[in-house]
Amino acid sequence: MKAIFAGTFDPFTLGHRNIVERAAKLFDSVIIAVADDTGKNTAPLAVRTEIAAAAVAGIANATVESFSGLLTDYVASKGDCVLVRGVRNSNDLEYERDLTAVYKSLCGVESVILITDAAYGHISSTVVRTVAALGGAVSGYVVPSTEKQILQVYRKTR
Numbered sequence: 194m195k196a197i198f199a200g201t202f203d204p205f206t207l208g209h210r211n212i213v214e215r216a217a218k219l220f221d222s223v224i225i226a227v228a229d230d231t232g233k234n235t236a237p238l239a240v241r242t243e244i245a246a247a248a249v250a251g252i253a254n255a256t257v258e259s260f261s262g263l264l265t266d267y268v269a270s271k272g273d274c275v276l277v278r279g280v281r282n283s284n285d286l287e288y289e290r291d292l293t294a295v296y297k298s299l300c301g302v303e304s305v306i307l308i309t310d311a312a313y314g315h316i317s318s319t320v321v322r323t324v325a326a327l328g329g330a331v332s333g334y335v336v337p338s339t340e341k342q343i344l345q346v347y348r349k350t351r
Contacts, residue, residue, distance in 0.1 A: 194273065196220035196224070196305070197224045197226050198225050198276075199226035199267070203235060204241065204321055204343050208314075208316045209279065210248050210336055211279075211310050212277065212279035215307055217255050220275070220277075224271070225245050225246075226258055242258075248338070264276075265300040268296070275305050276296055277305050278305070278306045280308055281317070282314065286306070321334050325347035326348060331343055
């Protein structure tokens with residue numbers, strides 16, 4: 194079965210990679226679907242997609258695509274699949290629980306929720322953006338091959 198792991202990935206973090214690695218072991222293929230615009234993005238879609246692709250390089254059954262519009266429309270265009278959602282804490286779980294009901298009601302897709310490994314539970318895209326924007330080091334928060342680009346992109350945003 195095919196899985197879709199969707200988000201803005203602004204930017205893609207080690208926590209995201211952890212979810213992809215684990216989903217890749219559970220499903221035949223994993224599509225990392227980078228959302229075009231949710232009103233909160235700081236980096237352009239092409240850049241976020243490029244960083245995500247570099248971050249999952251080496252995971253044989255993972256691919257990266259971008260999409261515009263509703264996630265449910267994108268999912269419906271992909272045929273038989275499930276959504277993979279990652280959660281770090283109880284706040285994320287409550288939010289994702291409600292979203293899974295929306296996804297199911299709009300397009301009938303099931304969701305699988307994976308809890309991020311404890312080593313990555315404190316990492317968020319917001320933290321990475323803030324640290325990078327203020328000139329800090331993001332090593333240990335992002336995939337090493339993406340660190341230089343993330344620092345370049347997000348230092349420009351503030």
